Each structure stands twice: as C-alpha cells, then as structure tokens.
Amino acid sequence: MRLLQRGRFLLFLKLTLVLGSLWMLSLLTRSRSGWNPSYSWLEYTDDDSPEKMCDCSAILQGEREALEQAKLLTITKDFKKSVHIPDEYYMNASQDCSAFKLRRKYLTFPLSQEEEEFPLAYSMVVHHKVQSFERLLRAIYAPQNVYCVHVDKKAKSSVLAAIRAITACFPNIFMVSQPVDVVYSAWPRVQADLNCMADLYNASTKWKYLLNLCGQDFPLKTNLEIVRALRSLRGGNSLESEKMPAEKMWRVRNAHQIIDGTIQGTGKAKEPPPFNLTIMSGNAYFVVSRGYISSVLEDKRVLALIEWAKDTYSPDEFLWATIQRMPGIPGSKRPHIKYDMSDLNAITRLVKWQFHEGSQDSLNAVYPECQGNHVRSICIYGVGDLQWMLEHHHLFANKFDIDTDAIAVHCLEKYLRKRALSKLQ
Template structure:
C-alpha cells in the first residue's frame, strides 16, 4: 500500500513537472514571437477611463489631441468655448457630498488606483502637500491622477474658503486612509507669508505621520501631473537623494521684495516703506519658485535646523517669500540634497523637474530663438498660461513632473485628455511589469 502511494506521488510529480514545462515553453514562445501579450494578464479594464466617465459621448479624440493633430485640436477648442459642453462636464459639489456617503463605491466609481502598480512604487512612497481654495472638481481630478495607496497626502484648504468647499473636500479626503486635512489651516494671502505657512503645516503633518516616504512634493489645486507615478518614482530615484527646484541669483528688479518690510493689511500685502535688516547669518537670498521636489532630510532641516528657523522668522514680513525661501534653503550647506551657493550651481525652472509654467513674457512664436517656450494655447491669468488642449503635445515632451496651471472651467478637455493619457500609460506599465516577470 505504501509503495502504491509512493508510486502515485511520483507519478503526480512527474505530471506536474511536465505540465509546468509545457507552460514555460509556451510562455517563452509567446514572448519570443510577439513580445509579452497583455491579454494573458488581468486587463484591469475597470480602471481605464472612457468618455462616459466625463459625462459625454465620444465627441473628441484624446489620442489625436495629445499627438497635436490640427483637426482634433480645432474641434476641441470649439467644444471648450461651447457653454452646453462646458456645463455637461462639470461635476457639482453636491455629487461629491452624495457619492462619498459610500466611500467604497465612490473610490470604485471614480476609478482610484486601489493597489501599488509595482513593487518599485510600493518601495518608494511619496508625500504630497496640496493647497486649495476653490474649484473642487479640479482638486478631485488632481488627487485621482496622483493617488496611490502607498503615498501620503496632506490637503490644506484656505480658512477663508467657502464652507461648501471645505465640507466637500473634507468628505473626499475622509474616504482614504492616506489622505488627510492639515491639522492647522491658515488664511492664505497672495504673495504673503501665510502661503508658505500652509505648506509648512502640511510638511510637519506629513513628517510626523509617516517615516516611510522618500520625497516631498507640494502642489496647488490647479496643478496636474505630466508623468505616471512609476515615472515620477524612477526620476526621483535617479536624483540619488538630491533635490530639484528652481534656485538662482535674484534679479535686481526683485530685490525690493526682501529689502523692504511688508505687512498684511485688510487681507492684502502692502509695503510699509521701512527697510529690513539683512538676512541672518549673511545668507545669500536666492530666487526660486513656490513649488519644490525635496527629500525627507530637507524637510527635517526645515522643521529643525536653527539657521532655517531664523531665516523663516526673517522672511515673514517680506513680499512673496514662497519665491525665495525654498530656493535659499536649497543652497545652505548641510541641508540634505542641497547644492553650494556659488552661482555656477544655479538652477532655472526649466532645468528643475518640479514644475512647468509658461510665463507670458517668455512665450514666443515657433522657431523664435528668444522664446523659452511656444505661445499659450489657452489664456493667461496673472501672466501665467492656463493651458489649453493645444499645449498638451509640447508639455508631454518636457521632463517636468507637474505643470501649472489648469482650469476645468476654461478648458476641460486639456485636463481630461491628460488624465486619460496618464491612466492608459500607467496600466500599460502594469502589463509591461508583469510581462517582464513572466518572460524573464
């Protein structure tokens, strides 16, 4: 009886080995003949975006728009100026209030990524600060585009925002264990210190909430990614601990911002005519941007370094401190990921990967040697291009992680096509990853 059982076991093992061998040969042949065929893996079709997700039929062609085809762009521009179309793609705040009553259903219906798409991404979590004051739909589509369960997100809603905006965003964030409202919100004032304080408060919350994340990225509600999460992770990996942000010598025309005392009066920043004391420790003040990509050590320095604390206090009565504080810290010796203050280490916004912004005075016609980038295909707000669908092809050729600024009320197609492009790319990366594993 024992021999019979041993014979059965031996036969079963032989059959198993044979079947596995046949499967392996079949897989190798499939890979060799055609490359990995993603139909052999789960398609995750329920995570793909369709026109139905935006409340419209197939009335514009995102693939053609992203490729810059003139006929598709002309059609998109016409649609975006049509009141009926713009109204049809708007999501009212009431939708979010009702939909978030059932968080599981909300996450599924809005197609949030429910699992890390690769081990590489799971092992490299990111921390995001998002500062918002209006346009809930813009915010929610941004969150959906950058969401991954291994990342962590702090959302700061301006204290003076409408109560409905605060309530809706709080309802959305409550549906995710890794998304939370900032512990201390402030009244944000354009070009004044509270804009920096909003990010500082999220920095502290994120730093204390998790020890796992590798890099900090700050956003506003009208930003949008140009890369998938996997692409972002790989680009940050390649930095090898360095930071990437605009940091360069301050132009003479901007020095009044840091040499004169400014105060908030009736909700606006105003100069007092009083001269400021020199910066602490004779720190060279560098010019930069409000938006940064920095490692965890940089954030720790911001929160704990006594030199930086002194610089922060000195900066509180300057004009637009968000456009020099981070840039100056980046050039302070001893700050993790920083560079030397010598001007040879200056980095412009076009060379940093943090943010792509089209400033009106740097735009120009195609082929112009003086222009930094082609003309805006949308419209301008405070001399910044609010992107149109016609900007997408150029934007996706750049190395930046994010772009500013987008407005669903101005051009919903630009956001929708970019969001759809990134989702399709992320799912293609997922299939490619499984393919490499199977075909190794």
C-alpha cells in the same frame, strides 16, 4: 436568534474581506511573476463623458482637425454646463466610500513593488474648484503615498465640506491640522505648506520625497515615472534656485505687513538675512527629500531664516530656493552661480509665462505661445499645449482650469492612466 444571524453575517463579511484581499494579492503576485491580468476595469472610458466627442489620441499628436474640434467644443455653453460638477455631488457621492472609489476608478493597490517600496508625500494647498482638486487627487493617488490637504480658511463652506468628505474616504489622506488664511504674495502662503510639512513628517517615517501642489496643477508623469525620476536624484532635491535679480531685491530689503487681506509695504528697511545667507530666487514649488524637510523643521539656521522672512514680499519665491543652497542641508547645492537651476531645468513644474512666449522662429522666446488664455501672466493650458508639455521632463504642469478647457485635463487623465496600466501588461 437575532444574535446568531448577526454573528453569521459578521462572519460572512470577514470572509468576504479576506477572500477579496487574497484575490487582490493573487493578482499582484501573478502580475509580478509574468502573468498578465486584465486591468480594463481601471481604464478611463468615454461612455458617460461629455468629452467623448474628442479624439484624445489625435489631440496628443497635435492633429489640427482634432484640436480645432476640441477648441470649438470648449467654448460651447452646453458643453461647459455638462462638464461642471457641483460641490454637492462630492458630498453625496463620498458618503459611500467604496462605491465612490470604485466609480471614480481610484487605484486602491500599488501597481508595482518598485512604487510600493518608494512612497511619496504630497502637500496640496487649495481654495476653490473641488472638481479640479478631485481629479488631481485621483491622478496622483496611490495607497502607499501620504497626502496632506490644506484648504484656505477663506474658502466657501461647500468647498471645505466637499474636500473633507472626499479625504475622509482614504486612510492615507488627511486635512492639515492648522489651516491658515492664505494671502497671495505674503507669508501665510508659506505657512500653509509648512503646516502640511510638519503633519506629513509626523504622520509617516516611510516616505522618501515631498512634492507640493496647488489645485490647478496636473501630473505629466505616472506615479512609477515620478518614482524613477526621484530615485535618479540620489537624495538630491530639484527646484528652481538662481541668483536674485536686482529688480526683485526690494522684496527682501523692505518690511511688509498684511492689511485688510493684502500685503503692503511698511516703509521700513529690513536687517540683512541671518548668518549672512545669500538670498536666492525661485518659486513656490519643489521636489525635496525627507532630509530637507527635517532641516526646515529643525535646523536653527533655517528657523532663523523663516522668522526673518515673515515680513518680506512673496517669501515663497525665495525661501525654498535659499534653503536649497545652504551648506549642510540634505540634497543642497553650493550658492555658487554654477549650481544655479532654472525652472525649466528643475523637474518640479512646467509653467508658461506670457512674457517668455513667442513664435517658433523667435530667438528670444523660451516656449511657444499659449493655446489657452492667461491669468496673472501665466498660461491656462489648452488642448493645443498638450503635445508640447509632454515632451518635457517635468513631473507636473501649471495651470489647468476645467472651466477654461476641460478637454485638456480629460485627455491627460486618459493618457496617464493608459500609460500606468500598460506597464502591467
């Protein structure tokens, strides 16, 4: 009798899954053929949000009263406490994956055929702030994409456990096979990305472009907008790659080593780079094609450059930029100065450096003053920066910190989800 009941239950469960899949397929088919279903259940609402007192529409339009109200709220002790989510919440909530994805409103089906046919790969290097990681993941998640997550080996055990629990809920998200102990400005920061690159390359043959992120990034575009921006590259790459300034040449002319968790000079000069390569200046973040990644993993010239770079200072700020200017690399450009690309011209990442900020009438200022605060000369964005950053073509911005300004992230989340769903109406 028990076997009969169990058999009936399994049959019922299978029928439920099949009917659910057919229903979802029906929604997508009707949507593509012109029928307009309601996707309100996927919208972010303020019902249970501590940020509900803020008017995101007014904030995004730069209205002074709304901005001042938000800024006052972010410095309130009770508000800061209310928006903080401990690591343990994610460990517990993700035990029931279906409920977690439903409660957090993850997009579990492609929103368009265009996106489905142009899957992306993401490398995510994080070391703390699980809440920021999860909100970033939710903002960029799509079931056709593939994601590799690298958690620093120095990270707290609760951080690793929480992120491992979250990623286990998704078949297209995995933890890197070989995590490393990341050291700021040293080779392990590059190795973390390289390990994810190799895992992503072997995990799927379908993805078209790879984007690398850190835990304090956040998108400025929807997945569809990112796909269209990458399609327009026509196989090219987009990343900062400029002539190395003379004041930075010591980074690649002198050997360095890691001592007690920090990078230090050895006092020894390095040999010139292999193949007489021109070393370019750039940054750690890129948007590159699958062909570029194939070259990074297999091209003998690139592999020689990688070995040569392992004892340099801040290799992440020249390696990708140099590879981008090597002849024969898919999507590359010649090393001539006419092909130089600044961080503002690339679509990769929008960053405000403190020494480039200034007033509106300043002739030397690259961008307006930071409306948040600064860490290591980089602006931690506040709500007052949102209107400015959404005017740019960049796909992502850095840096955000929920502990500094949760409302900035909240309003971006709402803006992007509304924009993504509006394409379906």
